[in-house]
Amino acid sequence: MxxxxxxxxxxxxxxxxxxxxxxxxxxxxxxxxxxxxxxxxxxxxxxxxxxxxxxxxxxxxxxxxxxxxxxxxxxxxxxxxxxxxxxxxxxxxxxxxxxxxxxxxxxxxxxxxxxxxxxxxxxxxxxxxxSGGKTSGINLQDLLSKVKGGALDLDGDGDTDLQDLLLLFNKGGNSGGGLMDKVKGFFGS
Incomplete structure (x- = not known):
């Protein structure tokens, strides 16, 4: 690359x-x-x-x-x-x-x-x-598709932020661990 x-x-x-x-x-x-x-x-x-x-x-x-x-x-x-x-x-x-x-x-x-x-x-x-591998396991193509479609403002506050991504990854009831920890770690949270 x-x-x-x-x-x-x-x-x-x-x-x-x-x-x-x-x-x-x-x-x-x-x-x-x-x-x-x-x-x-x-x-x-x-x-x-x-x-x-x-x-x-x-x-x-x-x-x-x-x-x-x-x-x-x-x-x-x-x-x-x-x-x-x-x-x-x-x-x-x-x-x-x-x-x-x-x-x-x-x-x-x-x-x-x-x-x-x-x-x-x-x-x-x-x-x-x-990211030094921190994004492995995160479907970035899907995230990019959501950005293109304007579908990442999941909390309705008019922007795309950590809260929107956390909501995106919590849709399946995941309350943390694994992928959720990667997303939080990626954002320094």
């Missing part, structure tokens, strides 16, 4: 990285790897900090669109900071690179994940990899 992500970043690196005079040519591969690491690390950070609903909304095509999503803003911000810290770029140059690369890569990642004919990424493997 990580190799596929790196290849995806390379597709979007073009002028933003390879032809950018702010980045010496001998650093292009390092900056591309940093973009891939920033995406992976950003998604892992969101998942570990209770951002599952934002990530699921992005993969489900819900919300404000990928360019303006909380997920994209957070990952781009981390990438900008890494470009400034590791490669000495100024804020504007780093921001331009992040703005050219991150939304396109995330958009393509979402598209590939949702394309049944494209097996380069699948939602279950992606989340299992990003």
């Amino acid at each position: 990580l190799d596929n992500l790196l290849n995806l970043v390379k597709q979007y690196a073009g002028d933003a990285i390879a032809s950018n005079p702010a980045i010496p040519n001998e650093k292009n591969d390092e900056v591309i790897a940093e973009a891939s690491n920033s995406i992976t690390g950003g998604l892992q950070g969101l998942l570990s900090q209770g951002g599952l609903k934002d990530v699921l909304k992005m993969f489900g095509g819900q919300g404000e669109g990928i360019e303006n999503s909380q997920v994209t803003r957070q990952i781009s911000g981390g990438f900008v900071q890494n470009l400034m810290d590791k490669f000495g770029l100024d804020n504007q140059s780093a921001g331009n690179i992040a703005g050219s690369v991150i939304p396109g890569v995330l958009s393509s990642l979402v598209q590939k994940t949702n394309d049944a004919n494209d097996n380069s990424f699948d939602i279950q493997s992606l989340f299992n990899n990003l």
Whole structure:
């Protein structure tokens, strides 16, 4: 999965990285790897900090669109900071690179994940990899379908949050243990 992500970043690196005079040519591969690491690390950070609903909304095509999503803003911000810290770029140059690369890569990642004919990424493997296996046993494709259908606001409070997921997993009378503990642990509860 990580190799596929790196290849995806390379597709979007073009002028933003390879032809950018702010980045010496001998650093292009390092900056591309940093973009891939920033995406992976950003998604892992969101998942570990209770951002599952934002990530699921992005993969489900819900919300404000990928360019303006909380997920994209957070990952781009981390990438900008890494470009400034590791490669000495100024804020504007780093921001331009992040703005050219991150939304396109995330958009393509979402598209590939949702394309049944494209097996380069699948939602279950992606989340299992990003969560260190914490999502194994959780049917993420089903959750994603519910996000797409707007069916995850189970408590009627107008949003999708931990309470909605707990209600979803409690439908069968499960009062905890096993899958329920995974969901609670995943959200840090």
